[in-house]
Amino acid sequence: MSFDYDLFVIGGGSGGVRAARIAAGDYGAKVGLAEEYRMGGTCVIRGCVPKKLMVFASAFPEAMADARAYGWDVATQGFDWTAFRAKLDAELDRLEGAYRSGLTNAGVTIHDTRAVLEDAHTVRLATGEAFRAKHILIATGGAPFVPEIEGGATLLTSNDIFKLDALPKSVLIVGGGFIACEFACILNGLGVEVTQFYRGAQILRGFDDEARGHIAELMREGGVNLHVGTDVIEARDVAGGVRVTSTDGRETVFEKVVYATGRKPNTAGLGLAALGVTLGRQGEIIVDEWSQTAVPSIYAVGDVTDRINLTPVAIREGHAFADTVFGAKPTKADHDLVASAVYTQPELGTVGLTEEAARDERPIEVYATAFRPMKSAFAGRPDRVMMKLIVCAETRKVLGCHIVAPEAGEMIQLAAIAIKMGATKEDFDRTVAVHPTMAEELVTMRKPVRKA
Template structure:
């Protein structure tokens, strides 16, 4: 008889949820984690990043307070205070994740796990326990939940730069930093370092940042980046990184430009974290560096499953959690809930956050005729500050059905507002439902229920 009904490799958000729900439904469950209980999100991603975003907004909040009559003094930012406070909070959360699993009756193994065969796992030494003797356990079912890891581009001098994991543990804040990459991580850290007082250069290959978002939203962000003091180098890529005699770095771009900086930060993507897992000892198929799964999250080796970023589909923490929950109930409960993955909302925590749910204008227009409702205005909060930044809000509506199929926003509290909009889009509400909803005044969010006339109508666009 196997030692466990379920063994989870990786104690990130998805793995922890899967293990806990399975145990609560009577399964004998084990979990192995090499280093970070709670995974990337808690330790090297969403949570510490959001704390740093809050820190980066302090100078503007102080300036706003002065505009509203408060006697505020700006004595500069203390990086060490921020990092120490962040580390204390992460340690606390690590303990909570361990405690949740322990209380659910899950057996915890600290070390690197690898598959010996389709039902055997060996847990060896890891960063947190280098003295561990290898131990083998067997399981009826196995879940791979090892997430992703940041990658450096294959260019000369790439080893001279840091990746997002390193940014949370810098001893000092660099006076200048060159961030390579225009996705979530690049944009967010550009805002963080600029807000804390660093000189920031942002380099990305596309003409606009945030590939995959609504183009109009991307354009608004492209306009906002320089307003935050960020030097933008669009439609270009680094060719090599060179060390300078004073310890700084020189970034050579493919357009002939050079940037001298204290720190080079690669935000050039992540890849599934599967190295050393022993998948070659199984029948698990890998495609494009990711674990291949079916709709039930089962791999090509029956009894082995994969959830979260290791499958490289929708790489967001709430999706991994939902996948883990669904899988645990599917395997061990007499019921299984469902989630609407097609309407997964997303947010980018820039100094003016961006958020979206549903289809972009481009996606919707490739499927049929649509109506676009949009508004751009100066939020009330900024009327006394002297700043002229504008909130941008947009609804994408199917013309025939009048269903709201996409919502996009850039502006204060965009992520908080979008969570509510995600419920509306998931529920399939129509523009009439929005129109008959009374707003809360004065708020930014009320604009979503007061846009009465289409900004424009778009006929179906043929792709290609």
């Protein structure tokens, strides 16, 4: 049986690009890749990268206020969204170009169009072309999910925020996950009047309870009008914005309403179910530990599999796939002890088990502290940092680490290395503190605050 490609990848995000580049560049496979939007996927074009640049931009009002407290004569004319967006767009163009050149330099043939599957070895492009491939990799990621709301109002998602012509004066963020909380903090920092609704009892479900409560309190103190146990009943377009009726009985007009209520895998219309590829309840592709589907020639990596929806995980999965299938190096992506960060203000960095998950499995000790960091305390701000270690009472291994602090994402990366290596609480205790830093608290917590 002859094939046009050894591998055809559908999706040009982080996971698909890594798999294609390694298969072609390192192992000499003939690879084609189809992407219907822009190369780089959610992370580069409408996720991690532009979001983090907006996080940086939104932090300057607080930094300038601190500068005045430290004796600097600082004046500002306000935030120029138009100028920032122009630079943001230029940076995304640059990154997309880098992704493209990386693929072409590796020998990958790029098809800038949508692709669907016709059979276990055939993909058909929207142009009408069809190609046969020995292996097919689905890496189409996910997309924001917006529930149907009475009233038919114009609702935005996180994708739309990066393309706003102007910042609204007021916005309602609906949702309580990390995307909702991050954009609530970003827009608040940029001077928008932000209200956030979440139907659950507390934001950031799935994260450590103590940490999420700490962040919720600080978000409110920072100016976000956060309401939990609250949802939208009806939303109608009116003069000046969107009139929202909420479950607490209020009617409020917001200039914009942004839904960040979760994401769904991009599998609709690909022809997967008809070929025997098993899909989960949310449309996610079910794969084994080698990222292989129920159809042997078809694989899937990244958010479309709904395993751990993080860019570095998708990259690891794509690389492991290429090593396994084309490099004769059977490799499973490691999904254990994956660190992550939530870019709220302040940030949450986390790795390992939450207190709630750990205490359901084994006896534990909890070491925790909260304090005002030196920098903001001197400036007169009421910020409070929280650090927390979850320790197995029997083995003394550190099972989880949770940090709420400025630059928590930077700190958790280093803590994750030690925890991944199996560090015990005594290993942390033996480490001499770096003073004066916030992070030194990780190695100076001597007595547990509670046991479970």
